[in-house]
Amino acid sequence: MKNKKSAILTIYTALFFLYIFIPIILIFIFAWNSGEGYSFPLKGFTWRWFAELASDRLAKEAIRNSIIIALSSATISTVLAILLSIGLLKGPARRTGVFLTLLILPVLMPSLAIGIAALVFFRTINIPLGIPIVIVSHVSISMSYVFLILMGRIEGMPLDLQEASVDLGATWFSSVKDIIFPILIPAIIAGWLFAFMISWNEFIITYFLIGGNTTLPVYIFSQLRFGISPKVNVISVLVTLFTLSVIAILLASRKIYNKILMKERG
Amino acid sequence: MSFIRSKNKNLIYPGLLWFFIFFLLPLSVILIYAVTTRNLFSGEPLEFTFKNFAVIFQKKHYLIILLRSLKISFLTTIFSIIFSYPVAYYLAKRTRFDKALIVVLMIPFWINYLIRTFAWKLILSENGVLNQFLLWLKVIDEPVRILYSQTSVLLGLIYMYTPMMVLPLYASLLRIDDSLIEASLDLGASRIRAFFDITFKLSLTGIFAGTLLVFIPALGSFAIPAILGGTDSVMIGNIIENQFSRVGNWNFGSAFTVALAILSIVLVLFYSKIFGLESIYKNRGNI
Numbered sequence: 001m002k003n004k005k006s007a008i009l010t011i012y013t014a015l016f017f018l019y020i021f022i023p024i025i026l027i028f029i030f031a032w033n034s035g036e037g038y039s040f041p042l043k044g045f046t047w048r049w050f051a052e053l054a055s056d057r058l059a060k061e062a063i064r065n066s067i068i069i070a071l072s073s074a075t076i077s078t079v080l081a082i083l084l085s086i087g088l089l090k091g092p093a094r095r096t097g098v099f100l101t102l103l104i105l106p107v108l109m110p111s112l113a114i115g116i117a118a119l120v121f122f123r124t125i126n127i128p129l130g131i132p133i134v135i136v137s138h139v140s141i142s143m144s145y146v147f148l149i150l151m152g153r154i155e156g157m158p159l160d161l162q163e164a165s166v167d168l169g170a171t172w173f174s175s176v177k178d179i180i181f182p183i184l185i186p187a188i189i190a191g192w193l194f195a196f197m198i199s200w201n202e203f204i205i206t207y208f209l210i211g212g213n214t215t216l217p218v219y220i221f222s223q224l225r226f227g228i229s230p231k232v233n234v235i236s237v238l239v240t241l242f243t244l245s246v247i248a249i250l251l252a253s254r255k256i257y258n259k260i261l262m263k264e265r266g
Numbered sequence: 267m268s269f270i271r272s273k274n275k276n277l278i279y280p281g282l283l284w285f286f287i288f289f290l291l292p293l294s295v296i297l298i299y300a301v302t303t304r305n306l307f308s309g310e311p312l313e314f315t316f317k318n319f320a321v322i323f324q325k326k327h328y329l330i331i332l333l334r335s336l337k338i339s340f341l342t343t344i345f346s347i348i349f350s351y352p353v354a355y356y357l358a359k360r361t362r363f364d365k366a367l368i369v370v371l372m373i374p375f376w377i378n379y380l381i382r383t384f385a386w387k388l389i390l391s392e393n394g395v396l397n398q399f400l401l402w403l404k405v406i407d408e409p410v411r412i413l414y415s416q417t418s419v420l421l422g423l424i425y426m427y428t429p430m431m432v433l434p435l436y437a438s439l440l441r442i443d444d445s446l447i448e449a450s451l452d453l454g455a456s457r458i459r460a461f462f463d464i465t466f467k468l469s470l471t472g473i474f475a476g477t478l479l480v481f482i483p484a485l486g487s488f489a490i491p492a493i494l495g496g497t498d499s500v501m502i503g504n505i506i507e508n509q510f511s512r513v514g515n516w517n518f519g520s521a522f523t524v525a526l527a528i529l530s531i532v533l534v535l536f537y538s539k540i541f542g543l544e545s546i547y548k549n550r551g552n553i
Contacts, residue, residue: 110486
C-alpha cells in the first residue's frame with residue numbers, strides 16, 4: 001500500500017521535473033533547427049543562427065553591458081553586505097529586528113515598484129538614465145540577498161573567536177580581517193555569484209533605468225516584441241550554458257573549500 | 267568585551283547609508299508623487315490630494331484591471347500550492363536525494379525568465395508544440411487558440427513561480443517529526459485524518475511563506491502578460507509601465523505603484539505578525 005503510494009508520488013515528481021525543463025529543452029532543439037518557424041517535424045541541422053548572432057552588433061553590445069553591470073554590482077553589493085552582516089549580527093543586539101525587516105524588503109517587494117521608484121527618484125534629482133544608475137539599483141537589491149546568504153554563515157559563528165584573538169593581542173581590525181573574514185569566504189563566494197546572477201538576469205528594473213543603452217535581457221525583450229528569430233534561441237542556449245557553468249563552479253568551489261578545511265583540521 | 271561589539275557595529279554604516287539613499291529614499295519620493303498633483307521640484311506649489319488613488323477605484327477600466335490582477339495572482343498561488351505540494355512532500359519524506367534534486371529544480375530559475383516565457387510562446391501558439399501534439403494524438407481536430415489570453419498568462423505565471431512554492435513547503439515538511447504521524451495512527455486516526463490534522467497544519471508556515479514568494483511577484487509582473495497576454499489580460503504592471511513609458515502621468519503612475527508596494531508590505535507584515543520574521547529567513551530554502 002505504502003509502496004504504491006510512493007510510486008505515484010515518484011512518477012508525479014518526475015513529471016513535474018519534466019514540466020519544469022521542457023521549455024528549456026525546446027529552446028535548445030530549435031537553436032539548431034534550420035527552418036524559420038517553430039514546428040515539428042524538424043527541418044534539419046544548422047549553425048546559421050549562431051553565425052547570425054555573431055554578426056549582430058547590438059547583441060554583442062548588450063552582452064558586454066550586462067557583464068559590466070553584473071561584475072560591478074556584484075562586487076559592490078558583496079562588500080557592503082559583508083560589512084553589514086558583521087556589524088548587524090556581531091554588534092550590540094539592539095534593534096536588529098527592525099533592520100532585518102527593512103533589509104528583507106528588496107527581496108519581497110515587486111521589482112516593478114523598486115524600478116519605478118528608482119526611475120522617478122533619479123529623474124527628479126536630474127541624474128541621467130544609463131548604466132551607472134542601473135548598477136546602483138542592482139546593488140540595492142542584491143545587497144539584501146548577499147546579506148541573507150552571509151547571515152546563515154555568520155549566525156553560527158561565536159563571538160568568542162573574535163574576543164579570543166583580541167585577548168591574545170590582535171587589533172580589532174586584524175580580528176575582523178584574520179578571524180571573521182576567512183570563516184565567511186565560502187558564503188562570500190556564493191553571495192558574489194548569486195549577486196552576479198541576479199544582476200545578469202534582472203530585467204524589469206533595468207528596463208526602466210537603462211535609457212538609450214541595452215542589456216541582454218532588455219535586448220531579448222525587444223526581440224520578443226518584434227517577431228521571434230531563432231537568434232533568441234541561440235542567445236538562450238549560450239546564456240543557459242554560461243549559467244550552468246556558474247552553478248558548477250559554485251558547487252565545485254564549495255566542495256574544494258570543504259576539502260581544504262578538512263585537511264587543515266587533520 | 268562589549269568594545270568589540272560596538273566596534274563591529276560601525277561596519278553597518280556604508281550598507282545602511284546605501285540602503286537609505288538608493289532604496290528607501292526613492293520609495294518616499296514616489297509616495298510624495300502619489301499624494302500630490304504636480305511635478306516635484308518644478309517650482310510650482312505642491313498640493314496634497316488623494317485624487318490619484320481615487321482614480322484607480324472610480325474609473326471602471328482600472329478597477330477591472332486591478333481585480334483581474336488580483337484574480338490571476340490568486341489563481342497562480344492556488345495552483346502553485348496544488349502542483350508543488352506532492353513534489354515538496356516527495357522531496358522531504360520519500361527520497362534521500364532531496365538536496366541534489368533541489369539544486370536541479372533551481373537550475374531553470376537561473377535561466378532568464380524572458381527566455382522561459384518565450385519558450386511558452388513556442389508551446390502555446392496556434393501552430394505551436396502543444397497544438398501539434400494534440401492534433402497528432404487526435405484529441406482535437408483543429409488548433410486551439412490559447413496564446414494571448416488570460417489562460418496563457420496564468421499558465422506562464424504558474425510555470426514561473428511554482429518552484430518558489432516548492433522550496434519553503436519542502437523546508438516546512440522536512441521539519442515535521444514523523445513520530446507525530448505514527449503516534450496519531452497508533453491512536454486510531456486514519457491516514458487522511460493524520461495528514462490533514464498534522465502534516466498539512468504543520469506545513470502551513472511553508473504555504474504562507476511560499477504565498478509571499480508567489481503572490482507578490484505575480485501581482486507585480488509585467489513582462490509575462492506583455493509577452494503571453496492579449497487585450498483581455500492586461501495587468502497592473504502593464505498599466506504602470508504604460509504610465510511611465512508612454513502616457514507620462516507620474517502622479518497617477520506613482521499612486522498605482524505605491525498601492526502595489528503597500529499591498530506587498532502589508533502581506534509581509536501580516537505574515538511576520540503570525541509566524542515571526544525569523545521564519546521567512548528560515549523558510550527561504552536554498553537561496
